[in-house]
Structure formats: C-alpha cells, structure tokens
Amino acid sequence: MPPAVELVSIAKTFGSVVALADASLTVADGEFVCVLGPSGCGKTTLLRIVAGLERQNAGAVRLRGRDVSRLPPSQRDYGIVFQSYALFPNLTAARNIAYGLETRGWDRARIAARVDELLELVHLPHHRHRYPAQLSGGEQQRVALARALAPSPSLLLLDEPLSALDARVRLALRHEIKSVQRRVSIPTIMVTHDQEEALAMADRIVVMNHGVIEQIGTPHEVYMEPRTLFVARFVGQMNVVPARADARAGWARVGGVALHCREGVTLPEGAALTLAIRPEEVVLGGAGHAAENTLVARVVGLQFLGAFTRLALTLPGDVPVRLDCDVAAGALAVVGAKEGDELALALPASALRVFPAA
Amino acid sequence: MSARAIPDRPVRQAWHAEAVLRLALIAFYAAFLTLFVLYPMLQVFTRSLQDGQGRFVGAANYVRYFATPAIASSITNSLAVATGTTLLTVVLAFVYAYALTRSTMPLPGLFRLVIMLPIFAPSLVQGIAFIYVFGNNGLLTRWTGFNVGIYGFKGIVAAETFYALPHAVLILVAALTAADARLYDAASALGASRVKTFVTVTLPGVKYGVMSACFVVFTLVITDFGVPKVIGGKYSVMATEIYNQVIGQQNFTMGATVSVVLLIPAALAVVIDRLVQRRQYALLTASSVPLRPARNRGRDLGLFVYCTLVAGGIAAIYLVILASSLVTRWPYDFTPTTKHYRFDTVGGYTAVWNSIEAAALAAVIGTVLAFAGAYLVEKCRTAASGPLYVLSVLPVSVPGMVLGLAYIFTFNAPGSPLNALYGTLAILVLSHLVHYFTVPFLTATAALKQMDAEFENVSASLGVPFYRTFWRVTVPLALPQIVALSLYFFLNAMVTLSAAVFLVAPGTELAAVAVLLMDDAGDTAQAAAMSVLIIAIGFAVRLLYALLMRGVTRRTQAWTVATR
Numbered sequence: 062m063p064p065a066v067e068l069v070s071i072a073k074t075f076g077s078v079v080a081l082a083d084a085s086l087t088v089a090d091g092e093f094v095c096v097l098g099p100s101g102c103g104k105t106t107l108l109r110i111v112a113g114l115e116r117q118n119a120g121a122v123r124l125r126g127r128d129v130s131r132l133p134p135s136q137r138d139y140g141i142v143f144q145s146y147a148l149f150p151n152l153t154a155a156r157n158i159a160y161g162l163e164t165r166g167w168d169r170a171r172i173a174a175r176v177d178e179l180l181e182l183v184h185l186p187h188h189r190h191r192y193p194a195q196l197s198g199g200e201q202q203r204v205a206l207a208r209a210l211a212p213s214p215s216l217l218l219l220d221e222p223l224s225a226l227d228a229r230v231r232l233a234l235r236h237e238i239k240s241v242q243r244r245v246s247i248p249t250i251m252v253t254h255d256q257e258e259a260l261a262m263a264d265r266i267v268v269m270n271h272g273v274i275e276q277i278g279t280p281h282e283v284y285m286e287p288r289t290l291f292v293a294r295f296v297g298q299m300n301v302v303p304a305r306a307d308a309r310a311g312w313a314r315v316g317g318v319a320l321h322c323r324e325g326v327t328l329p330e331g332a333a334l335t336l337a338i339r340p341e342e343v344v345l346g347g348a349g350h351a352a353e354n355t356l357v358a359r360v361v362g363l364q365f366l367g368a369f370t371r372l373a374l375t376l377p378g379d380v381p382v383r384l385d386c387d388v389a390a391g392a393l394a395v396v397g398a399k400e401g402d403e404l405a406l407a408l409p410a411s412a413l414r415v416f417p418a419a
Numbered sequence: 420m421s422a423r424a425i426p427d428r429p430v431r432q433a434w435h436a437e438a439v440l441r442l443a444l445i446a447f448y449a450a451f452l453t454l455f456v457l458y459p460m461l462q463v464f465t466r467s468l469q470d471g472q473g474r475f476v477g478a479a480n481y482v483r484y485f486a487t488p489a490i491a492s493s494i495t496n497s498l499a500v501a502t503g504t505t506l507l508t509v510v511l512a513f514v515y516a517y518a519l520t521r522s523t524m525p526l527p528g529l530f531r532l533v534i535m536l537p538i539f540a541p542s543l544v545q546g547i548a549f550i551y552v553f554g555n556n557g558l559l560t561r562w563t564g565f566n567v568g569i570y571g572f573k574g575i576v577a578a579e580t581f582y583a584l585p586h587a588v589l590i591l592v593a594a595l596t597a598a599d600a601r602l603y604d605a606a607s608a609l610g611a612s613r614v615k616t617f618v619t620v621t622l623p624g625v626k627y628g629v630m631s632a633c634f635v636v637f638t639l640v641i642t643d644f645g646v647p648k649v650i651g652g653k654y655s656v657m658a659t660e661i662y663n664q665v666i667g668q669q670n671f672t673m674g675a676t677v678s679v680v681l682l683i684p685a686a687l688a689v690v691i692d693r694l695v696q697r698r699q700y701a702l703l704t705a706s707s708v709p710l711r712p713a714r715n716r717g718r719d720l721g722l723f724v725y726c727t728l729v730a731g732g733i734a735a736i737y738l739v740i741l742a743s744s745l746v747t748r749w750p751y752d753f754t755p756t757t758k759h760y761r762f763d764t765v766g767g768y769t770a771v772w773n774s775i776e777a778a779a780l781a782a783v784i785g786t787v788l789a790f791a792g793a794y795l796v797e798k799c800r801t802a803a804s805g806p807l808y809v810l811s812v813l814p815v816s817v818p819g820m821v822l823g824l825a826y827i828f829t830f831n832a833p834g835s836p837l838n839a840l841y842g843t844l845a846i847l848v849l850s851h852l853v854h855y856f857t858v859p860f861l862t863a864t865a866a867l868k869q870m871d872a873e874f875e876n877v878s879a880s881l882g883v884p885f886y887r888t889f890w891r892v893t894v895p896l897a898l899p900q901i902v903a904l905s906l907y908f909f910l911n912a913m914v915t916l917s918a919a920v921f922l923v924a925p926g927t928e929l930a931a932v933a934v935l936l937m938d939d940a941g942d943t944a945q946a947a948a949m950s951v952l953i954i955a956i957g958f959a960v961r962l963l964y965a966l967l968m969r970g971v972t973r974r975t976q977a978w979t980v981a982t983r
Contacts, residue, residue: 070427073425073429113879115429116431116432117430118429119425131430135879136875139880140881141876143873145873147871147876147877147893150896150978151892151896151976151978152892160878160891164887165882193978208881209880212881294880419624
C-alpha cells in the first residue's frame with residue numbers, strides 16, 4: 062500500500078523569497094508527524110501546500126499514491142484544524158461538527174449518530190447546543206478537531222493547534238489530541254514552533270529552518286543525535302563551545318585543554334569546530350570519573366527552576382567559555398555550590414557532539 | 420541539497436466546477452462595474468474633448484470654459500461656498516458633538532435625534548425653508564420689513580450648513596467618543612489646566628476626525644445641486660452650471676467639460692479623506708478605558724443653551740416646511756388646508772410611488788451587489804481583485820450631476836443597444852445604487868475582513884462549496900451590517916436629486932425631482948408638501964429598520980453574547 066502522504070521535492074517561492082527548497086517527506090499510516098521550526102521557516106507553507114491552500118512551484122504531493130498536486134482543497138480528502146479554530150460562530154457545536162456531513166447527502170439520523178460519536182470522542186457530549194462563544198478556548202479547539210474528523214478523512218492536518226491556548230490547557234490538550242489520533246489511527250501532520258510539544262506528541266519530527274528540512278527522525282533521535290548545529294540548538298537546551306581540532310583524531314582543544322569527543326567529524330589539526338553538550342549531561346564532581354575531560358569551572362550564577370537548578374559556569378582560559386549545567390535539587394544540596402565557588406566537572410566524551418564551526 | 424532552479428510560477432490548479440463558478444461571478448461583477456461606472460465616466464472625458472458634432476477638439480472646451488467669465492466664475496463660486504460652509508459647519512458641529520459626548524447636559528437623546536433630521540430630506544428643502552423665512556416674501560422679511568438678501572452666497576452657505584451638519588456631527592461624535600480616559604487622568608495628575616488638556620489631549624485625539632469631517636462636508640457641498648438651484652439666484656456654482664449647460668442650453672460638451680473640472684476637487688477631497696481615515700483606527704487600542712464626562716454646571720448649561728439654539732434652528736426649518744404645506748397661502752393666508760397634498764401640478768402621487776419603488780429596488784439590488792462584490796474582491800483573491808476594488812470605490816468621488824450626465828451619454832447614445840434602459844425606472848435604480856455604492860461596499864469589506872480568513876479554507880477541506888458557506892455563515896454573521904446597508908441605500912435614494920434630475924422621464928418622475936419642478940413652477944406649497952412626504956417616508960422606514968434590527972439582534976444574540 063502506498064504511504065498516506067508523500068511529498069516529493071516540494072519547492073515554493075514568494076516573489077524572490079524561497080519559502081521551501083526541495084522538501085521531501087513521507088508519512089506512514091497512522092503516524093503522527095510534527096513539523097517543527099522557528100517562525101518563517103516554511104513549515105506552515107508546507108502544510109498549506111499539502112492542504113492545497115497554497116500551490117507549490119515544483120514537486121508533487123501524493124495522498125495514498127494519488128497525485129493531488131493540482132487538485133483544489135475540496136478534492137483532497139483531509140481534515141484541518143487551524144490555530145484560530147475557525148469555528149463558525151453562528152452554529153452550535155453540533156452544527157459545526159455536522160457541517161461537512163450535510164453536503165454529503167447523509168440522512169438526519171446518520172448525521173446525528175456521527176455527531177454524537179464525535180462529541181463522545183472529544184469528551185464534550187454535553188456541549189452540543191452551545192455556540193462557540195459559550196465554549197472555552199480548549200473546548201473550541203476540541204470541537205474544531207471533531208469537525209475536521211467528522212467526514213472520516215484520510216489525513217489530519219493541524220496548524221499550530223495549541224498556540225492560542227494558555228499553558229495549562231495546552232498540556233491537557235496535547236494528551237487529548239494525541240489519544241484521539243491514536244484511537245482513530247489517522248495519519249497526522251502537525252505544524253508547531255514549540256519543540257517541547259513536538260517531542261511530547263510526535264512519532265517523528267521534521268525540523269525545518271530557512272525553507273530546508275534539517276532532519277527527520279524520532280523525538281529521541283532528534284534530541285540525542287541532532288544532525289546539524291541548528292537542530293542541536295533549536296531542540297532542547299544546548300551548550301555550544303567553540304573549539305579547534307586536535308592532532309589526535311576524535312579530540313578537540315578548548316583553550317589549553319584537550320577534550321575527547323564523540324566519534325564523527327574528522328578535521329585537520331587546528332580547524333575551527335563547535336562542541337555541543339546538553340546542560341543535564343555535564344557531570345559535577347569530576348572525581349568519580351576517569352581523568353579524561355575533567356575541568357575546573359567557576360560558578361557565576363544560579364537559577365532555581367524547581368525540579369533542578371541551572372548553574373551558570375565559566376571555564377578558565379584566555380577567552381572565558383560559558384557553560385550551563387543542570388543539577389537536580391538533591392544533588393545540589395550535596396555539592397553545596399554558591400556563586401563564586403570553583404567546581405570540578407566532567408564533560409563525558411559520549412555527550413560531546415562535534416559540528417563544523419558555526 | 421540540490422541546486423535545481425525553482426520555477427517562478429506555482430503549478431496551475433486543475434479546473435473544477437467551483438472555480439469556474441467563482442470566475443463567472445467575478446466576471447459578472449466586473450462587467451457590471453465596467454458598464455455602469457467605468458464606461459460612462461470615460462464617456463464624460465471623451466465628450467469634454469469633442470465639439471457638438473463629435474469632432475475631436477483637444478482642450479478647446481476647457482479654454483473656452485476658463486475664458487468665459489460668466490461660466491468660469493462658477494469655479495471660484497463653488498470653492499468659496501464649499502470652503503465657507505465647511506468652516507462654519509465643522510465649528511458648529513464640533514461644539515455640538517462635544518456637548519453630546521463630553522458633557523452631562525440634559526436631553527442628549529433628543530439633541531441626537533433632532534440633528535439627524537436633515538438626513539431625511541433632499542438638500543433643497545433647506546433652501547426652500549430659508550426662502551420661506553428670509554426670502555423676498557419670507558415671513559421675517561414681511562414682519563420686519565428688512566430684506567437680508569438671502570439669494571446667493573449667503574443663502575447657499577446657510578442652507579448647506581444645515582444640510583451638512585448631521586454628517587459632520589456623526590463623524591465628530593465618533594471621534595470624540597473614541598477617547599482614552601487614561602490620557603485625561605495622566606494630564607490631571609501632571610497638573611495640566613483645563614485649556615492645556617483640551618489643546619494637548621482632546622484636539623490631537625480628534626485631529627483626524629476633524630479633518631475627515633472637513634473633507635466630507637466639502638465634498639457634500641461642492642457636489643450639491645439642490646440648494647444652489649433654489650436659493651442661489653444668479654450666483655452660479657459648478658453643479659448648477661452643468662445643469663444650465665445641459666438642460667438650459669443643450670450644450671452637452673460644455674456640461675461634460677464643467678463635469679471633469681468638478682471631478683477634481685471632489686475626487687481630491689475623497690482621496691485625502693480615505694488616507695486620513697486609515698490613520699484614525701490606530702488611535703484606540705484594546706486596553707483603552709472609555710471616558711466618562713464629569714458634571715460641571717457652568718459648562719453643561721452653556722452647552723445646553725448652544726444645543727438648544729442649533730437644534731431649535733433645525734426644528735424651525737422643518738416646522739416651517741410642515742406649516743407652509745398645511746396652510747392656504749404662506750405667509751398671507753394661514754387657513755388650514757390639505758389641498759397642497761393633491762400634487763395636481765405633477766400629476767398626483769406617481770412621483771411618490773416611483774420614488775419608493777426605485778429606492779426599495781436600489782436598496783435590495785444595491786445591498787446584494789455591494790455585499791457580494793465585497794465578498795468576491797475580499798475573499799476570492801484573483802489578479803482582478805485590485806482593479807475591481809478601485810472601480811468599486813470610484814463612485815464616491817463622482818458628483819451626482821456628473822454621474823447623471825455620464826448616464827445620458829451612455830444610455831441615450833443614438834444606435835446603442837443600451838438605449839433600452841433610457842427613460843425607464845431601471846436606469847434611476849441603477850444611478851441610485853452606483854451613486855451610493857462605495858460606502859456600503861466599504862462597510863461590507865470591513866465586515867468581511869473581521870471574519871476569520873480560514874472559514875473558506877475549512878469549508879473547502881470539508882468538501883463544502885463556497886456558496887454554501889457564504890449563505891450559511893458569511894451572510895448570517897454580517898446580517899446587522901447588511902440591514903444597515905439597505906437602509907443607507909434606501910434613505911439616500913429617497914432624497915437624491917443630482918443624478919436623477921438628468922434621468923427622469925415622463926412616467927418615471929421622482930419625489931425629490933418633483934420638489935424641484937414644483938418649486939421652479941412657483942408651487943412652493945406643494946413642494947413643501949412633497950418634502951414633508953419624503954421626510955415622513957424616511958422616518959417610517961427608519962422606524963421599521965429599528966424594529967428589524969431588534970429582531971436581528973435577538974436572533975444573533977445567542978452566538979454573539981458569551982454566557983460563560
């Protein structure tokens with residue numbers, strides 16, 4: 062069976078601005094794919110091209126093997142939820158959900174049964190007669206989701222569906238959308254600029270920047286094995302340390318210190334490169350480890366963030382290097398670091414990723 | 420990454436029924452605007468460059484226009500009248516609007532109502548009333564034996580001021596209402612005096628409103644035909660000059676020449692007003708706090724007296740009109756009679772029924788066209804959207820006299836198939852709805868802009884055709900505006916004179932034109948009676964509208980009022 066969605070070398074320009082350059086992507090049956098990137102990276106354009114709301118300059122869109130590249134939205138068979146909900150304000154929740162069914166020539170009883178089913182699915186069975194203005198933001202978004210799913214489309218598109226909601230509702234709705242998607246088992250493309258959201262919801266993440274797909278992978282892959290420096294910095298927190306290649310392969314020098322790094326890029330001695338390590342991967346108290354990659358750093362700031370505390374550190378040298386280090390509450394009590402203290406720490410070679418210089 | 424060149428254009432969408440229908444509708448709208456706006460206006464331009472036999476003569480007509488003092492003086496006269504009226508009206512209207520919005524004087528509701536009276540009457544009614552009071556045989560002239568010489572500049576400015584007042588007051592009330600109380604709190608906290616606060620907070624806040632009022636009044640006055648026609652005497656302005664050239668001397672080319680010249684100040688005022696209005700919106704933010712005027716006995720009393728004088732003056736005009744229509748012979752014989760309501764000079768009530776029919780048709784067709792046109796321009800973006808928008812807002816800058824003349828050229832051209840329309844009520848309906856098209860079109864555009872742009876996209880994704888969503892969602896959401904548009908069309912169509920005066924034919928007389936004809940014929944009492952009828956019909960429809968709006972509001976309440 063052909064994949065649910067297949068994008069082949071999509072390119073799009075707005076005047077002289079290249080919004081998308083050669084973007085290819087496949088979405089498998091029942092898969093939840095998040096397109097993640099900063100604003101202006103082309104992610105919404107990509108979604109709108111799949112929806113037929115924007116037309117690509119080059120490339121093909123195939124849904125279940127059917128080439129829809131030149132078809133209008135109405136002939137593509139998908140459901141869509143927008144950031145603004147776009148619920149029809151003059152129709153009740155039930156009439157909104159039934160909107161796409163009424164033109165399909167279904168009889169009344171069948172429509173009513175389908176609407177009941179969907180209200181049940183999004184946990185709003187008692188809100189059928191409410192108008193959108195009488196629903197909270199989260200409830201409106203759930204009605205919009207039910208409306209999109211009502212005609213049983215073969216693809217679901219979500220355009221920043223959670224951005225307009227406040228933080229607490231957003232968390233609850235993440236689970237709700239994900240569980241509805243699982244139950245209906247519908248292939249889904251969601252666009253978001255929130256990396257946490259993408260990590261929590263996606264089966265696969267597509268990271269985009271400047272109209273180019275930087276990486277496609279599972280949340281774990283994207284977080285642990287970023288393919289580019291952009292992905293490394295955009296997804297999660299990342300310390301970035303400028304360095305130079307050492308004579309020994311797999312080693313780099315930061316100031317006078319030689320550090321053993323993860324295998325990967327091999328550069329001639331002295332070439333500029335960038336080391337990247339996540340704050341939670343920095344190990345405090347170098348003693349427990351082998352002598353490799355241990356350093357002494359000075360604490361220049363503490364930021365209490367609840368479950369953990371983020372220490373701002375500087376490594377000594379001609380050019381002081383800044384480094385953040387996340388320490389769990391319990392561990393911090395043991396170390397007892399204050400501003401101005403000097404601490405021993407280790408940068409495990411397995412966590413020191415190497416990228417070409419930024 | 421491949422370095423393949425990206426094609427400049429997006430791929431073409433495959434043809435489908437909905438796209439074809441949408442294009443057909445856009446083509447129909449474009450054809451309507453071309454035939455009834457663009458083509459007639461081009462006719463005026465070309466005719467101004469031809470002689471009586473249709474030969475091209477270049478700028479010869481313009482040279483003759485400026486070289487003939489009797490005709491050329493109409494330009495300076497028009498500018499003098501329009502400028503004088505604008506200054507007087509905006510000052511009067513500003514104080515009146517200030518009293519309505521920034522004081523706690525009694526009876527604001529009544530004052531709001533009375534100031535709107537002139538909206539319901541053709542402009543020439545103001546002129547007729549001034550003649551009844553100050554004319555050679557006027558009430559005051561006879562009582563005091565002193566003739567102020569109302570015919571000419573003085574009379575035109577006085578009557579036009581009353582005619583334009585409600586329009587200026589409406590704009591200034593809106594501008595003065597949109598005030599942020601926090602600015603006034605800040606001014607008093609900083610110890611600013613009342614005068615300083617007025618100069619540094621109030622005036623800058625309404626700056627654009629005042630400018631807008633100036634341009635609107637200027638346009639109204641310079642394009643008005645009714646007032647100078649009845650009270651101008653030998654004082655010729657451009658609008659009456661077009662009439663004299665066309666009707667009096669059958670000199671169509673000179674009529675066209677004066678028309679093109681009249682287009683310039685009218686169009687300039689409209690364009691500047693549009694630019695100014697665009698800025699006004701930005702002044703009020705979502706976090707603004709509405710201003711509540713504090714009580715101040717001296718100021719409130721002063722403003723109350725002022726408003727009583729202005730409102731009294733307006734009320735007096737309409738009382739004079741009403742009274743003169745009900746007495747045997749104003750001001751000589753005050754025996755009550757209803758004989759003037761028989762309208763024997765113009766053949767009875769035909770004109771009244773024609774007016775109602777034409778206004779109702781203009782209201783229905785105009786509302787459909789303006790709303791659907793705005794929808795096609797705003798929600799169905801194509802390469803034609805820009806030009807169609809320009810053509811849709813063009814009519815507001817065309818003076819009624821010019822439009823009327825343009826329609827003569829277009830629909831009374833020998834051998835043209837369009838002649839079928841000439842002399843029918845249909846052409847009057849068309850001229851009404853084109854003349855007043857722009858404001859409804861812009862109102863509809865604003866209403867559509869407020870709607871979520873994704874409504875159409877969601878519908879398409881659900882496989883619902885756009886016309887169904889237009890009918891099920893777009894129209895219901897804009898219903899209050901749609902009803903208001905139809906009222907605007909109806910009321911204006913009832914009172915307009917300028918375009919209609921060229922287009923009425925035996926059998927299609929209109930009430931407003933009948934007022935002019937009866938006044939011309941010396942039957943001023945019947946003219947007054949007809950004016951009373953026009954005003955009464957306007958009131959009745961306005962009342963009907965208020966009831967209708969209450970129904971609309973009740974229907975739409977469920978979805979507009981959140982009851983969370």
